[in-house]
Amino acid sequence: MTYDTNRIEAIIDAHRHRPGATLPILHDIQEAVGYVPEESIPIIADALNLSRAEIYGAVTYYSDFRMQPAGRHIVQVCRGEACQAKGGCDLEEHAKRSLGVDFHETTRDREITLEPVFCLGNCACSPSMRVGDEIFGRVDEVTFDEVIRDLKSNRGAN
Amino acid sequence: MATRVFVPADTTAASVGADRVAAAIAAEAERRGENIELVRNGSRGMFWLEPLVEVQSDIGRLAYGPVTKADVAGLFDAGFLKGGAHPLGLGLTGEIPYFKNQQRLTFARVGLIDPLSITEYEANGGLAGLRKAVAVAPVQIVDDVKASGLRGRGGAAFPTGLKWQTVLNTPADQKYIVCNADEGDSGTFADRMLMEGDPYSLIEGMVIAGLGVGATQGHIYLRSEYPRCWKVLNEAIERAREFGMLGDNILDSGKAFELEVRLGAGSYVCGEETALLESLEGKRGEVRAKPPVPAISGLFGKPTVVNNVITLASVPIILGCGPAFYHDYGMGRSRGTLTLQLAGNIKYPGMIERAFGLTLKELLYDYGGGSASGRPLRAVQAGGPLGAYIPVEDFDMPLDYEAFMERGAMIGHGGVVAFDDTVDMLKMARFAMEFCAEESCGKCTPCRIGAVRGVEVIDRIKAGTEPEKNLQLLESLCDTMQYGSLCAMGGMTPYPVVSALKHFPEDFGLKENHNPEN
Numbered sequence: 041m042t043y044d045t046n047r048i049e050a051i052i053d054a055h056r057h058r059p060g061a062t063l064p065i066l067h068d069i070q071e072a073v074g075y076v077p078e079e080s081i082p083i084i085a086d087a088l089n090l091s092r093a094e095i096y097g098a099v100t101y102y103s104d105f106r107m108q109p110a111g112r113h114i115v116q117v118c119r120g121e122a123c124q125a126k127g128g129c130d131l132e133e134h135a136k137r138s139l140g141v142d143f144h145e146t147t148r149d150r151e152i153t154l155e156p157v158f159c160l161g162n163c164a165c166s167p168s169m170r171v172g173d174e175i176f177g178r179v180d181e182v183t184f185d186e187v188i189r190d191l192k193s194n195r196g197a198n
Numbered sequence: 199m200a201t202r203v204f205v206p207a208d209t210t211a212a213s214v215g216a217d218r219v220a221a222a223i224a225a226e227a228e229r230r231g232e233n234i235e236l237v238r239n240g241s242r243g244m245f246w247l248e249p250l251v252e253v254q255s256d257i258g259r260l261a262y263g264p265v266t267k268a269d270v271a272g273l274f275d276a277g278f279l280k281g282g283a284h285p286l287g288l289g290l291t292g293e294i295p296y297f298k299n300q301q302r303l304t305f306a307r308v309g310l311i312d313p314l315s316i317t318e319y320e321a322n323g324g325l326a327g328l329r330k331a332v333a334v335a336p337v338q339i340v341d342d343v344k345a346s347g348l349r350g351r352g353g354a355a356f357p358t359g360l361k362w363q364t365v366l367n368t369p370a371d372q373k374y375i376v377c378n379a380d381e382g383d384s385g386t387f388a389d390r391m392l393m394e395g396d397p398y399s400l401i402e403g404m405v406i407a408g409l410g411v412g413a414t415q416g417h418i419y420l421r422s423e424y425p426r427c428w429k430v431l432n433e434a435i436e437r438a439r440e441f442g443m444l445g446d447n448i449l450d451s452g453k454a455f456e457l458e459v460r461l462g463a464g465s466y467v468c469g470e471e472t473a474l475l476e477s478l479e480g481k482r483g484e485v486r487a488k489p490p491v492p493a494i495s496g497l498f499g500k501p502t503v504v505n506n507v508i509t510l511a512s513v514p515i516i517l518g519c520g521p522a523f524y525h526d527y528g529m530g531r532s533r534g535t536l537t538l539q540l541a542g543n544i545k546y547p548g549m550i551e552r553a554f555g556l557t558l559k560e561l562l563y564d565y566g567g568g569s570a571s572g573r574p575l576r577a578v579q580a581g582g583p584l585g586a587y588i589p590v591e592d593f594d595m596p597l598d599y600e601a602f603m604e605r606g607a608m609i610g611h612g613g614v615v616a617f618d619d620t621v622d623m624l625k626m627a628r629f630a631m632e633f634c635a636e637e638s639c640g641k642c643t644p645c646r647i648g649a650v651r652g653v654e655v656i657d658r659i660k661a662g663t664e665p666e667k668n669l670q671l672l673e674s675l676c677d678t679m680q681y682g683s684l685c686a687m688g689g690m691t692p693y694p695v696v697s698a699l700k701h702f703p704e705d706f707g708l709k710e711n712h713n714p715e716n
């Protein structure tokens with residue numbers, strides 16, 4: 041196990057008093073650990089007085105949550121119509137081809153996980169992509185490659 | 199005195215380099231010993247000009263754009279801090295026709311002020327509505343909203359005052375105000391711009407709603423795709439609390455309202471109000487059967503106002519300037535202004551706030567300047583991924599809820615996505631089905647299974663396999679989805695599909711005009 045169970049307990053404690061605390065807890069755990077570990081589900085369920093099935097149901101329902109570690113960076117390419125109208129489909133294809141993965145897959149070097157996203161609210165400068173909290177607009181193949189190269193070279197940062 | 203320089207911190211401005219430009223301007227000013235005050239404002243909504251840099255001058259704000267990091271030294275050389283001429287110079291921001299020819303009520307401050315400064319907020323008309331609201335009876339607030347004619351801007355266009363009246367009339371020990379900031383529709387970004395550029399107007403609107411219906415707790419359900427909004431909103435809420443716009447003694451009135459932001463988790467259906475409430479309660483975002491409506495039994499079973507960001511942010515003006523002022527804008531039963539978002543293959547994409555009644559043609563050509571590619575426009579999709587595709591022949595339609603409905607289209611949240619003549623409408627119809635299959639909450643069969651079948655059937659039409667039979671199948675499938683689904687996800691996915699088929703039959707391998715209704 042590469043994560044700290046105390047950390048998970050602390051996150052749960054910070055939220056457990058809030059009504060409907062499941063999503064805030066899951067978000068924070070994923071932020072801290074990178075995914076929602078199987079082992080955290082009974083702990084959350086106990087703390088919130090819910091069944092494991094309810095927590096498990098929520099984790100699997102929402103596309104933001106993952107139960108397996110992802111690559112070091114998650115790259116989301118927008119598939120929304122406003123991006124499609126400006127060459128978004130070509131960008132999608134380029135992303136898959138150049139990274140050698142399909143959506144929801146991670147490159148062999150574990151650097152990049154490619155995910156689709158349906159609109160980043162960046163439609164006025166489409167096509168768009170997101171890495172971490174950064175959103176990129178007017179993305180073409182050249183900018184895509186630059187972003188990926190920067191991510192890969194910047195090994196220390198996150 | 200320091201010269202004020204404005205560089206938007208808006209997501210889209212930043213997505214094309216505004217943060218780098220801001221940093222370069224700060225560094226260059228430092229290097230040259232120029233005294234500037236760098237303000238990170240919201241966007242003016244003219245996105246082809248982003249990053250748009252503005253300088254405060256004696257005659258008003260002067261605009262330069264689109265500015266790249268590499269342009270910064272040259273701007274200083276040209277004396278842009280004193281309004282010096284430069285090839286990127288655009289003159290006074292307020293005189294740019296795209297901006298000048300708008301009627302900005304809800305967006306009056308977006309791009310104008312420092313989004314987090316309550317002082318600037320107040321100096322530009324903020325808090326006037328709340329001051330009035332704390333002084334009057336709740337029913338007066340609800341009556342004002344009713345009289346304004348405001349209808350929900352999230353998509354369904356339900357009269358806001360009526361919804362509030364129901365919550366006001368339903369006795370309960372706890373009521374809630376929930377702001378729907380899920381903005382899932384592709385092609386829309388007005389909620390985001392407003393929350394990033396003028397967050398206090400949303401906060402003020404929510405507090406007024408709370409005072410109007412007797413709710414003391416508010417939640418903003420924000421989609422997780424908006425990381426900048428998350429930061430701005432949390433900071434704004436904290437400052438609003440310190441200021442006394444939130445808390446247990448709002449503007450010294452003795453009245454209370456608390457507010458928090460919650461993040462969604464990547465589900466489109468969670469924009470549907472009952473799924474949103476399930477999600478806020480910590481559950482899977484599955485749609486609830488109605489009745490009961492949320493106004494009677496909403497969050498944790500309590501009476502709840504669920505309103506879109508723009509709806510709520512329009513309330514302070516209605517209270518502050520009076521309902522008649524707001525009602526004077528618009529046409530027919532569509533009152534006030536509409537915040538249009540123009541995106542896709544369009545030369546001048548942006549946010550345009552105008553009274554209802556502008557035609558699509560005016561929007562697309564007078565504002566939008568036609569396609570970005572220079573090719574003819576072929577279709578637009580209005581109202582998000584569940585909205586109909588509208589062909590050029592129908593561009594004379596006025597932007598009015600009823601006029602759209604008459605032609606089987608909808609305005610929804612005000613997004614208009616343009617496509618040029620290279621668009622493959624079969625592919626867009628397939629995407630609509632694929633999107634529904636991906637995002638269905640799974641509660642009802644017509645949507646869950648129908649959408650998956652829809653993709654398969656369209657694939658067979660594309661492959662030329664028994665096209666007549668499969669087209670019939672597609673139509674009956676759409677019929678089942680439209681009339682048999684529990685919510686608009688399954689119920690309206692047929693709109694883009696059927697409209698594509700009806701207006702662009704040639705893309706489906708059909709020669710004549712194919713009208714499924716006949």
Ligand SMILES: Cc1cc2nc3c(=O)[nH]c(=O)nc-3n(C[C@H](O)[C@H](O)[C@H](O)COP(=O)(O)O)c2cc1C
Nearest residue numbers: 350351352378380381382469470471505506509686
């Ligand atoms: C599938 C689906 C998605 C929706 N997404 C949103 C959304 O992202 N934002 C929104 O304000 N309303 C959305 N709505 C509409 C809401 O259900 C609801 O009508 C709205 O929040 C009410 O607020 P309003 O009256 O201020 O528009 C959606 C509806 C459906 C069926």
Ligand code: SF4
Nearest residue numbers: 639641642645685688
């Ligand atoms: S129509 Fe689709 S999204 Fe709506 S309730 Fe049914 S399955 Fe869920």
Ligand code: FES
Nearest residue numbers: 118120123160163
């Ligand atoms: S459709 Fe891609 S950012 Fe909105």
